[in-house]
Amino acid sequence: MDVKVYMETLGSRARQASRAMARASTAAKNAALMAIAQALRTQKAALLDANRQDVENARQEGLSAAMIDRLALSEKSIEAMAKGVEEVAQLPDPVGEITDLKRRPSGIQVGKMRVPLGVVGIIYESRPNVTVDAAVLCLKAGNAAILRGGKEAIGSNQAIAACVRAGLRAAGLPETAVQVVETTDREAVGHLVSMPQYVDVIVPRGGKSLIERISREARVPVIKHLDGNCHVYVDAAADPEKALRIVENAKTQRLGVCNAAESLLIARAVAPTLLPKIAAMLTAHGVEIRGCPETCALVPQAKPASEEDFYAEYLDAIISCKVVADVAEAIEHINHYSSAHTDAIVTEDYAAALRFLREVDSSSVMVNASTRFADGFEYGLGAEIGISTDKFHARGPVGLEGLTSQKWIVLGQGEIRQ
Numbered sequence: 001m002d003v004k005v006y007m008e009t010l011g012s013r014a015r016q017a018s019r020a021m022a023r024a025s026t027a028a029k030n031a032a033l034m035a036i037a038q039a040l041r042t043q044k045a046a047l048l049d050a051n052r053q054d055v056e057n058a059r060q061e062g063l064s065a066a067m068i069d070r071l072a073l074s075e076k077s078i079e080a081m082a083k084g085v086e087e088v089a090q091l092p093d094p095v096g097e098i099t100d101l102k103r104r105p106s107g108i109q110v111g112k113m114r115v116p117l118g119v120v121g122i123i124y125e126s127r128p129n130v131t132v133d134a135a136v137l138c139l140k141a142g143n144a145a146i147l148r149g150g151k152e153a154i155g156s157n158q159a160i161a162a163c164v165r166a167g168l169r170a171a172g173l174p175e176t177a178v179q180v181v182e183t184t185d186r187e188a189v190g191h192l193v194s195m196p197q198y199v200d201v202i203v204p205r206g207g208k209s210l211i212e213r214i215s216r217e218a219r220v221p222v223i224k225h226l227d228g229n230c231h232v233y234v235d236a237a238a239d240p241e242k243a244l245r246i247v248e249n250a251k252t253q254r255l256g257v258c259n260a261a262e263s264l265l266i267a268r269a270v271a272p273t274l275l276p277k278i279a280a281m282l283t284a285h286g287v288e289i290r291g292c293p294e295t296c297a298l299v300p301q302a303k304p305a306s307e308e309d310f311y312a313e314y315l316d317a318i319i320s321c322k323v324v325a326d327v328a329e330a331i332e333h334i335n336h337y338s339s340a341h342t343d344a345i346v347t348e349d350y351a352a353a354l355r356f357l358r359e360v361d362s363s364s365v366m367v368n369a370s371t372r373f374a375d376g377f378e379y380g381l382g383a384e385i386g387i388s389t390d391k392f393h394a395r396g397p398v399g400l401e402g403l404t405s406q407k408w409i410v411l412g413q414g415e416i417r418q
Contacts, residue, residue, distance in 0.1 A: 117143055131180065271298060
């Protein structure tokens, strides 16, 4: 296979399909989504067979337990995927929405119309459900998509792609509106991110090294976050039961996800009484604590933290911990070490909560809630194509609206500029 020729062929087909998708009706797009959901259910056995082979290959390759967890499908997860597709079908179609229409002194009306981005390239690792999420969000927002999953999920992704094609075919939409790259050659990624004539935006989902590479090589805009060093700050005015529950969920529900808490901050006023309880809970879950000197003095099982630990996204059963004076020091620490993904405060002090919301410079900031809620589905977006920590166009979980842009429109009745 000539990878360059292959990728340019995919790009050309995607560009042509994007024009058909841009003019597709809401009814046609929703019909495709409902047919995709049905295909996922009817092809469940084929999906599970393909996934079992991927998981077995991953084990033989020595992938970590966290990576295999991200890779594995089950009957429950396939049904969740199908329901997610149906929920996206129920969401309002953003394409064509006109806003901010105002009449100018000249007589013209000026406003904005929401339009598709065009061709979206998505590069991701491990999780086959991303194939479905990315495909259906791009379709509902009137885009075409080129999806390049990791080699460890190649069988699962191709089986899901067959379901997507079946849904598009049933709705009379071009099957090339969603194309899953069939080669595992890494050269394909380099071509995908450097074809501005065919691709309008790239969304990478994966490890920091992958996203850094794509950001470095891309010749088209990139919607991205590099890593997820998410913090939970337990304030002096925290409810102890809430603090225990939130820290437990944020850190231990799933280790290998970008919205898991990697850093714990706790106010000095409550650290002597509350930190040992939180530490005991984390230790019971098998979580290693790497702490500042005050943490180590209060928690005998804690190991001394290095400077690098406070920057780290572990994606593992490890958490950094620092005792801080108050909310001001917590905010200063977070804005210095955080990856600007998601940070939370546990407090019953309204003023402290409001200050945290205003001053923490992250894409999601939470009060008395687990960082695990930083997710498109939980935010009511139906699903998400990724999370952006950039400040232009889209920030935080990126759903349908983030997969569109706006153009200025002018409505007149023969006016001319004087």
